[in-house]
Structure formats: structure tokens, C-alpha cells
Amino acid sequence: MRPSTAHPGQSQKSKADESTAGVGCSLKEFKIISELGKGAYGTVYKVISLVNHQEYVLKKISIKHLKKAEI
Numbered sequence: 001m002r003p004s005t006a007h008p009g010q011s012q013k014s015k016a017d018e019s020t021a022g023v024g025c026s027l028k029e030f031k032i033i034s035e036l037g038k039g040a041y042g043t044v045y046k047v048i049s050l051v052n053h054q055e056y057v058l059k060k061i062s063i064k065h066l067k068k069a070e071i
Contacts, residue, residue, distance in 0.1 A: 023049050027058075029051050030049055031048050032058075033046045033047060033048055033055070041061055041062060042059055042061035044057060044059045
């Protein structure tokens with residue numbers, strides 16, 4: 001494991017952070033490939049980003065049952 005090169009008070013970005021920067025600002029930026037699972041509160045999808053063409057997992061949560069404070 002390499003030592004951190006971040007300065008105190010600064011966070012160190014990983015390659016994963018860099019590859020997802022600017023992705024996911026809107027559901028319109030994704031194309032659903034398949035549904036992976038469904039539960040009481042939402043559905044999980046395998047999606048592809050229309051921005052960087054990488055695959056992601058997206059959980060879409062229904063807010064109908066939530067109180068305003070929970071939203």
C-alpha cells in the first residue's frame with residue numbers, strides 16, 4: 001500500500017472518484033440495461049452512462065411512502 005500524498009485537511013481522490021466525476025447529475029444521463037432487483041423501497045438497475053459509457057449500478061428509490069423530513 002502506498003502512503004498517502006494528501007496534505008492535512010485535503011482528501012485524496014481515488015481513480016474511482018476521478019472516473020465518476022461529473023457523472024450522475026440526472027437520470028437522463030443513463031440508459032437502463034437490466035433490472036437487478038426489486039424491494040419494498042425501490043429497484044436496482046444495471047445502467048450505462050451516456051456521458052462516459054461506463055457501467056454502473058443505480059438504485060431508484062420511491063419517495064411516495066417517505067415523510068417530508070425523510071426526503
